[in-house]
Amino acid sequence: xxxxxxxxxxxxxxxxxxxxxxxxxxxxxxxxxxxxxxxxxxxxxxxxxxxxxxxxxxxxxxxxxxxxxxxxxxxxxxxxxxxxxxxxxxxxxxxxxxxxxxxxxxxxxxxxxxxxxxxxxxxxxxxxxxxxxxxxxxxxxxxxxxxxxxxxxxxxxxxxxxxxxxxxxxxxxxxxxxxxxx
Amino acid sequence: xxxxxxxxxxxxxxxxxxxxxxxxxxxxxxxxxxxxxxxxxxxxxxxxxxxxxxxxxxxxxxxxxxxxxxxxxxxxxxxxxxxxxxxxxxxxxxxxxxxxxxxxxxxxxxxxxxxxxxxxxxxxxxxxxxxxxxxxxxxxxxxxxxxxxxxxxxxxxxxxxxxxxxxxxxxxxxxxxxxxxxxxxxxxxxxxxxxxxxxxxxxxxxxxxxxxxxxxxxxxxxxxxxxxxxxxxxxxxxxxxxxxxxxxxxxxxxxxxxxxxxxxxxxxxxxxxxxxxxxxxxxxxxxxxxxxxxxxxxxxxxxxxxxxxxxx
Numbered sequence: 001x002x003x004x005x006x007x008x009x010x011x012x013x014x015x016x017x018x019x020x021x022x023x024x025x026x027x028x029x030x031x032x033x034x035x036x037x038x039x040x041x042x043x044x045x046x047x048x049x050x051x052x053x054x055x056x057x058x059x060x061x062x063x064x065x066x067x068x069x070x071x072x073x074x075x076x077x078x079x080x081x082x083x084x085x086x087x088x089x090x091x092x093x094x095x096x097x098x099x100x101x102x103x104x105x106x107x108x109x110x111x112x113x114x115x116x117x118x119x120x121x122x123x124x125x126x127x128x129x130x131x132x133x134x135x136x137x138x139x140x141x142x143x144x145x146x147x148x149x150x151x152x153x154x155x156x157x158x159x160x161x162x163x164x165x166x167x168x169x170x171x172x173x174x175x176x177x178x179x180x181x182x
Numbered sequence: 183x184x185x186x187x188x189x190x191x192x193x194x195x196x197x198x199x200x201x202x203x204x205x206x207x208x209x210x211x212x213x214x215x216x217x218x219x220x221x222x223x224x225x226x227x228x229x230x231x232x233x234x235x236x237x238x239x240x241x242x243x244x245x246x247x248x249x250x251x252x253x254x255x256x257x258x259x260x261x262x263x264x265x266x267x268x269x270x271x272x273x274x275x276x277x278x279x280x281x282x283x284x285x286x287x288x289x290x291x292x293x294x295x296x297x298x299x300x301x302x303x304x305x306x307x308x309x310x311x312x313x314x315x316x317x318x319x320x321x322x323x324x325x326x327x328x329x330x331x332x333x334x335x336x337x338x339x340x341x342x343x344x345x346x347x348x349x350x351x352x353x354x355x356x357x358x359x360x361x362x363x364x365x366x367x368x369x370x371x372x373x374x375x376x377x378x379x380x381x382x383x384x385x386x387x388x389x390x391x392x393x394x395x396x397x398x399x400x401x402x403x404x405x406x407x408x409x410x411x412x413x414x415x416x417x418x419x420x421x422x423x424x425x426x427x428x429x430x431x432x433x434x435x436x437x438x439x440x441x442x443x444x445x446x447x448x449x450x451x452x453x454x455x456x457x458x459x460x461x462x463x464x465x466x467x468x469x470x471x472x473x474x475x476x477x478x479x480x481x482x483x484x485x486x487x488x489x490x491x492x493x494x
Contacts, residue, residue, distance in 0.1 A: 070209075071213070077486070078491060082484075084206065088213075120218075
């Protein structure tokens with residue numbers, strides 16, 4: 001497959017910065033807000049966002065956890081690949097909190113649905129918002145829409161969007177994998 | 183994905199299988215610490231717990247694991263069944279499966295009962311103890327508890343003390359610990375250690391103090407009076423066994439290092455282990471019980487993924 005760079009490292013830094021300021025606009029000092037990265041890939045973005053928020057607002061206490069909604073997925077025994085869970089760590093109460101879900105790519109919306117069901121097991125949040133780096137438009141299979149979007153991308157089902165992170169041993173960038181020649 | 187369709191014994195598992203079970207058990211332990219300790223994964227799976235032999239802890243642990251995965255559960259105890267009326271094992275189980283059961287958790291007094299059943303019926307089978315053969319989930323939770331307490335199993339020295347001849351826990355533990363890279367010793371009176379046990383690559387000792395000085399972890403087994411042939415005396419009296427192979431606080435405190443104490447339960451306090459040892463801070467007996475639910479959730483979750491989806 002051909003690789004097209006959708007977002008390079010410099011642009012990614014700018015986008016994360018913008019998303020952080022949008023979050024601050026709505027959540028002020030984060031005293032009643034928690035940030036939850038969705039496993040496996042959302043955790044990298046969430047870590048970057050939390051680091052940036054702490055740098056911008058050093059006095060705010062930013063609570064951050066990771067959630068793996070694998071046990072709540074709707075494709076158990078329907079998927080050829082085994083569904084293996086990764087670490088979940090939510091070291092605070094969700095009850096009455098404003099929750100911000102963070103994921104790298106929003107595609108069908110099914111992971112978010114599973115995440116919504118899973119997070120309710122920890123308590124009743126005041127609200128849940130969704131932040132995504134890449135919104136693949138026109139591919140949704142459920143009525144789920146993000147509040148904060150890094151970049152919207154129009155793509156076909158057989159194309160792939162790949163988000164890479166320095167922390168994962170690559171370079172910070174977003175690629176589109178495609179067979180279509182321009 | 184696990185390399186097996188059934189969990190009949192640790193012997194059939196690879197090290198990767200065991201590590202996969204452990205990694206998922208870690209996540210299920212987290213689930214069990216949530217306000218709502220339940221996940222919906224197995225909503226369309228029905229599990230039958232068939233206990234042809236008595237059990238309290240294992241049956242409860244399996245049932246909790248199944249319910250916390252949202253499976254439907256039916257229980258069966260031999261004492262209240264048609265087995266007493268002369269029905270064969272395959273007939274009993276096939277009748278239960280006709281009611282659309284996907285998975286069978288079975289305890290049976292005959293070694294190999296699970297293996298036999300797996301050849302004759304079409305359901306995923308979990309062996310919850312088959313006679314003196316294997317008790318795989320016990321060995322998994324034992325090794326998992328060692329990993330939790332000591333960081334890893336690899337390179338650790340574990341001694342299994344007591345009635346090795348009649349113990350399915352011992353056999354499964356030996357396979358499991360060795361696959362994970364531990365060194366294993368068995369310790370007990372000559373009469374209760376199988377003659378060819380060294381062919382499994384374990385050390386043998388008949389001196390408890392010597393064994394305890396060698397090990398990092400001691401797994402103290404119960405004397406299984408119910409499995410000892412009527413009329414055959416393996417040791418003169420329980421009191422004499424206890425004097426030679428029972429662990430008390432005085433012996434434990436006299437060792438040159440702090441070892442971890444385990445017991446698969448049920449404990450005969452004052453026989454293989456005294457109360458002050460069982461309740462001491464070196465004992466992880468209750469952690470074993472707690473980990474049992476997470477391990478069984480992991481096993482059932484992973485096996486259920488291999489059950490073919492019935493489309494309508």
